[in-house]
Amino acid sequence: MANTVLEIKNLTKTYGKRKIIDNISLEIKEGEIYGFLGPNGSGKTTTIKMILRLIEKDSGIIKVKGYDNKKEFEKAMQYIGAIVENPDMYNYMSGLDNLKLHARLRNVDSKRIDEVLELVGLKDRAKEKVKKYSLGMKQRLGLALTLLHKPKVLILDEPTNGLDPAGIKQLRDILKEIAHKEGVAVFVSSHILSEMQQMCDKIAVINNGKIVKSEDITHIEQTEEKQSFEETIEIKVKNVEKAMEILKEKFEIQPKLVEGNINITILSDQIPKVVKELAINDVEIQAVVPKEQSLEDIFFDATKGGKKDE
Numbered sequence: 375m376a377n378t379v380l381e382i383k384n385l386t387k388t389y390g391k392r393k394i395i396d397n398i399s400l401e402i403k404e405g406e407i408y409g410f411l412g413p414n415g416s417g418k419t420t421t422i423k424m425i426l427r428l429i430e431k432d433s434g435i436i437k438v439k440g441y442d443n444k445k446e447f448e449k450a451m452q453y454i455g456a457i458v459e460n461p462d463m464y465n466y467m468s469g470l471d472n473l474k475l476h477a478r479l480r481n482v483d484s485k486r487i488d489e490v491l492e493l494v495g496l497k498d499r500a501k502e503k504v505k506k507y508s509l510g511m512k513q514r515l516g517l518a519l520t521l522l523h524k525p526k527v528l529i530l531d532e533p534t535n536g537l538d539p540a541g542i543k544q545l546r547d548i549l550k551e552i553a554h555k556e557g558v559a560v561f562v563s564s565h566i567l568s569e570m571q572q573m574c575d576k577i578a579v580i581n582n583g584k585i586v587k588s589e590d591i592t593h594i595e596q597t598e599e600k601q602s603f604e605e606t607i608e609i610k611v612k613n614v615e616k617a618m619e620i621l622k623e624k625f626e627i628q629p630k631l632v633e634g635n636i637n638i639t640i641l642s643d644q645i646p647k648v649v650k651e652l653a654i655n656d657v658e659i660q661a662v663v664p665k666e667q668s669l670e671d672i673f674f675d676a677t678k679g680g681k682k683d684e
Contacts, residue, residue: 376403379453379526379559380425385434387420387583394420396583397434402559404526407549409574409591410563417583418563419458422531425561426456439526455525457533461516463504469515470500473522482522490518494548510541517548528552530562534569542566546573607645609636609652610661617657624651 380402387395395417402408412418423429425436427443436443441450463472473487491497494514504512513533520528528549534542546569552558553575564570570577571591579587611617617636621629625648630637640648645662652659 376405378402379404379439380561381435381437382421382425383435385421385424385436386432387417387424387429388432394583395424395431398580398583398585400578400585400588402527402561404559405553405557406576407553407560407562407574409570409577410561410580411565411567411570411577412563412580413565416580418580419531421580422456422458422529422561422563425529426451426454426458428458452523453526454529455520455523455527456529456531457516457520458529458531461512461519463512463515463519465505466503468501468503469496469507469511469518472504472515473500473518476519477522480523486522486524490521493521493551494518495544508541510537510544513537513541513545514548517545521552526558528558528560530560532564533562534564534566542569549573605642605645605664606637606639608632608661608663609638609648609659610634610663611636611652612658612660616655617652620652620655620657621648 378401382401383399385395385398386393398417398421400408410418410421420429424431425438425443427447431444436450438450439453441453443450464475467475470487470491473490474484476482477484477487488497491500494517496511496514496518499507499511504515507515517530517533530549533545537545549560549562550573553560562570562574574591576588576590578585578589609617614631614634614636618629618631621627621636621638625638625640625644627638627640638648649659649662
């Protein structure tokens with residue numbers, strides 16, 4: 375079983391009378407990509423800054439590889455690589471020279487420089503000046519800088535901001551390799567749901583400073599049938615209004631109209647009865663399709679539309 379490398383317990387932060395982070399807890403294991411999702415202002419960046427001690431927490435515990443980030447700050451930080459906002463680099467220097475400078479500061483040998491250049495796909499462009507790099511290349515160079523000292527935890531705050539689809543895919547593939555092949559725990563904040571679903575192993579949704587949902591990505595596309603025996607289905611009919619009235623009256627459920635089709639959540643053994651009842655009442659059924667729950671569904675259900683309280 376993979377070891378926990380980043381542990382947060384009962385973390386709280388207040389500014390004035392407003393509680394920005396409200397008693398959150400989470401664990402991230404080695405080799406895992408953990409997505410931290412939430413609308414703007416939900417507390418993602420504040421949490422990351424407390425992990426790195428760029429700001430101080432009010433209460434709670436943060437441990438990296440078992441080291442308390444307050445009591446044993448230097449020991450904890452030696453296991454972390456992070457990019458918050460823009461990575462530090464010199465545009466007038468080449469990518470390689472930037473890496474050599476950081477390597478000297480961290481007492482890292484040249485072999486590791488070659489390794490990280492290969493890992494982030496910049497080996498052929500390493501001798502070019504950074505000012506000539508695209509945004510995606512700069513992001514990958516920043517990633518290389520954070521990987522020089524072989525961190526056990528990689529923390530990235532909105533890393534795909536501004537990247538085109540090709541740049542996003544490159545970054546996603548790199549992070550998967552870092553996590554799954556090198557055993558690094560990757561903690562990545564974002565609001566881009568489709569990317570998180572393709573990239574992450576687990577996700578936590580934060581809203582108004584609270585973690586409102588935590589999911590394993592491998593189970594997101596499954597319904598809760600095993601626990602609640604409920605299933606969400608989409609029904610395509612010709613007479614939508616009549617069908618919705620029948621469903622309300624006969625089955626005491628609240629159907630939703632989504633892009634012209636009826637969505638209902640009902641016990642799986644009731645589905646044949648629903649179809650039969652609609653048919654008896656001369657409702658022409660064109661299709662009945664099981665509806666899988668996506669990360670977008672989970673996010674918007676958890677955050678009530680992705681809006682934060684003012």
